[in-house]
Amino acid sequence: MKNEIVNKHDATFKEVFSQKRIAKDFIENNIPKEALDIMDMDTLELQKDTFINKELQENFSDLIYRVKINNKDAYISFLIEHKSYKDKLAIFQLNKYILESWMTIIQKENKEELPIIVPMLIYHGKEKWNIRTDIRDMIPGFCQLPEFFRERVPVFKHDFFNIGEYEENDFQKLTRLTAMMLKAFKYSFEEDLEVVLKNFLLALEEVQKEESFETIIYYGEIYLRYIELTNGDVMEEDIRNEIIKLDGKGAVTMSILERRELLGMEKGLQEGIEKGLQEGMQKRNIEIAKNLIKEGLEVDLIVKTTGLSKSEVEELREQLNN
Template identity: 30%
Template sequence: MDNIVNPHDKLIREVASNKPFATDILQNYLPDDVVKLIDINSLEISKDSFIDKELKDYYSDLLYKINLAGRPGYVYILFEHKSYQDRLAPLQVLEYMPKIWRLHLKQHKKEPLPVIIPMFLYHGQSRWKDTKFSDLMENSASLLSAYVPDFEYVMIDLTQYSDEEIKGTVLSRVVMLLFKHIFDPDIIEKLPGIFSLMQEIVEAEDGLHFLETILRYVFSTVDLSVDEIKGIVETSISPEKGDEIMTLAERLKNEGYQNAMKDTEKLIKNAEKTVKNAERTTQIEAIQMGLMIKFKDQYQKFMAVIDKVEDIEKLKQIKQAVIKVKDEYEFRKLIEQ
């Protein structure tokens, strides 16, 4: 599964490298009093990720370096891919913040630790109510609160925004609207309205690149035929570019099919390998048990050789030999053949 790219992650990483998109996120979703403290011209987009390997299918993260109140700082965004909320997600942020500080200290050893503003981008189907790390804990005596780590985080809960309230450049609005509605049962009916915003993008110099990015995401998350997407594009974006976009859509659909086949083949091979490894382990354990019974403490000197045997049939032969051989000499002669 490590090589199967999550479509939400692929889209957010593609657009996050677009500086106007990053600027939109900060200016439109940070609190107004914080926006006044940021120097947007100092914005740097980091390629670093802090998500644990086993969680990459459920989360993406973005790190923006930016001056806050005249000092170097960071905005760290955790994006939850799931349609339901994980209440322990703030605990992950608490784990990742020290990693960001250590990364910063490698380049600025003698400076104070920078401020990190944590943000969550959430597009699940239920409202996210909490905004403080301490909300994870039971109410405890006020005297104990001094010993509890705490911070507030900025929650971008797309379920709480109307479509009209989602602001920014066309690309930003299209991406955020797709994230907002992607789990809706009627997402196909909403696509024409979202795609109609892209008329301006298609005419831009790199417009088809971003259209391709959006189409890849839609094909990966919504069950659509090429004809359906062509109809949506022609009515909502540009009839004149219908053939060009149709060709692009067909290519992406075919690529998606081929990639799915490759992923399936990879999963089958991994499953076969897992089964083979399990069978090999079973055979070796059976041989070891037989040797311990037959040769007592002397079994260990044989296991070093047996552990190197990969062939399952050979291991089965050795297992049978454990029962039949009369002494250690005869057994050693057999396994060294």
């Protein structure tokens, strides 16, 4: 069984990277141009299935996108590393994942052709992680071997991203929104709560230059909730104190806190007053949902954010499309 802290990181990572715009931004900034040139990123689509079996669940979890490469189905697989220590077997575990993915596709879909699977291994733990990403590097003198031998060594290669070691220039190539959410993972193990909160508040201010208020509220709430999950001692008073230190910044965070207070007040009011507030909140949530639909967010995440039912969100989307 995965421990509680792994589940917290896992759930937040999947919530963030299941947003197509975040995944697309990350892919486009971490795959070479010659590869992107034959990828149809407009076909990028989140898959509900997973290739992880029970044996590999302790090592990774995955989030899979289908995409067309040279007009053929292919997969981009975001693999989240659960370990916090160097493991020499990680490269073999990851490639076992790929082999079993192909076996699943062949068996389930009864196909004889294999799709390309691009594994992107993401890690953000405290410990330095310098595992090999190409199994051929483990064979001494591989490049000097005759072609006969080189052709018989399987190409087990993957891309590795240590978010914990990202520098500011690594974030700058991404959109401000993607950078903000990756910073949530980078600073999740930071022991100084003041540093964590300061980076959160400043990142949220930066995002205002590119995003709508509704989008900022949505992602800001995810970030803030993640801070609370990974820093059990954080209190709203701590956040308010950090806002004061930022000399006029932090207005968006105040909006998130005020929205939370409004939701808390709603629970404690008498039935008649509560009904009036609920109607007001319903109208506001409908407006938020409309804006999130325009931003291209998935229906399930809009439902989670606004509290509207799936049928209500789908009806709103149909109205906007018409």
